[in-house]
Amino acid sequence: MEQPSSCPRQQNGSEGAPPYVTYAHMDRLHELQQPRSDSPRELTFLLISHVKELLFRAVLVEVDQAREQLRESQVDQACESLSRAVRVQRLLVNVWDTMTAMSPDEFLAFRDILGEASGTQSFMYRTLEFALGNKDPRTVAQCSRSMDLYPELKKALYAPSLYDEALSLLVRMGAKIPRGVYEREPGAPYTPSPAVEQAWLAVYQEPTRWRQAHRVAELLTEVSYQFSRWRATHLLVVERMLGSKPGTGGxxxxxxxxxxxxxxxxxELWTVRTLL
Ligand code: HEM
Incomplete structure (x- = not known):
């Protein structure tokens, strides 16, 4: 089908294209958005969905590095990685503004084309959730079929999460947290622990003594805050587009x-606020 808005692509593959195009495969990139209707809104929907998927990955890159750096007790470097993750997360939240330029009738005009396609099937989003530490058994069951198709998804599920690494760092710094809290059976979900809450309480009560742990705590809180902002804004977009119609993902x-x-x-970084 003819693209609904012109895309200034080369006609003969990338042959003779400038280095900017060949290095980053820009021609291939612009071939990926293939709307199935003639609605320009569908094209925008696809473009923004692709942007978001790529940004999920950009966050994951930083989270993976931070996990590794926390494991090696490289706290300054881990904090820099987390700060970069947060910058990308803010961008992810702001991107929702482009989606709300579409009215519900414009969305409904092509929604049926999506069939059963849904964000719940995003392996990149799920890998990021696992890497951060959300290993809810319902979500794990939901993406069990994707596990063999996406080895990185499975790896993130079974590896210690960013939070597990932060808690073992806290223990190495002198906090008293039972080992079973941050070293669980691979893939097992995290259960909030009073010992962890007390450990964070000590950090916030004496920030000078726990300077590095305090910095990690605030950056983790910011990562969590930005993730929740993304979810909350998605929720608002869904209400604006669909009201309470069921989702395409069932x-x-x-x-x-x-x-x-x-x-x-x-x-515990959220519940500790009550105790301060
Ligand atoms: C008009 C825009 C959108 C609407 C109406 C919408 C609607 C929904 C609905 C109803 C769900 C619940 C699951 C289901 O499908 O049954 C969902 C889940 C989800 N959507 Fe969207 N969505 C939109 C745009 C996007 C975009 C652009 C992305 C990012 C690429 C996205 C990512 C997700 C993710 C990751 C989930 C799963 C959340 C989780 O499991 O925690 N959505 N969406």
Whole structure:
């Protein structure tokens, strides 16, 4: 089908294209958005979806590095990686603004084309959730079929999460946290622990003594905050586009997303606020 808006692509593959195009495969990149309707809104929807997927990966790159750096007790470097992750996350939140330029009738005009396609099937989003530490058994069951197709997804599920690494660092710094909290059976979900809450409380009560741990705590909180902002904005976009119609991925839509929205990464960093 003819693209609904012109895409100034080369006609003969990338032959003779300038280095900017060949180095980053720009021609291939612009071939990837293939709307199935003649709605320019569908093209924008695809472009923005691709941008978001790429940004999920950009966050994952930083989270993976931070995990490694925390494991090696390279706290300054880990904090720099987390700060970079946060910058990308802010961008991810802001990108929602482009989606709300579409009215519900414009979205519904091509929504049927999506069939059963849904963000719940995003292996990149799920890998990021696992790497950060959300290994909810329901989500794990939901993506069990993708596990063999995407080895990195499986690896992230079974590896210690960013939070596990932060907690073992805290222990190496002198906090008292039972080993079973941050070294669980591979793939097992995280259960909030009073010992962890007390460890973070000590950090916030004496920030000068725990300077590095305090910095890690605030950056982790920021990562969690930005993730929740992304979910909350997605929820608002869904309400604006669909009201309470069911989702294409087989969920109840809004109500299901509301329950997902309640989840917080690094839970004790949130509950400790009450104790301060
Ligand atoms: C008009 C725009 C959008 C609407 C109406 C919408 C709607 C929904 C709905 C109803 C769900 C619940 C699951 C289901 O499908 O049954 C969902 C989940 C999800 N959507 Fe969207 N979505 C939109 C745009 C996007 C975009 C652009 C992305 C990013 C690429 C995205 C990523 C996700 C993810 C990752 C989930 C799963 C959340 C989780 O499991 O925690 N959505 N979406």
């Amino acid at each position: 969920t109840a839509g809004l109500d299901w997303l509301r329950s997902v929205n309640e989840h917080r990464f690094f839970p």
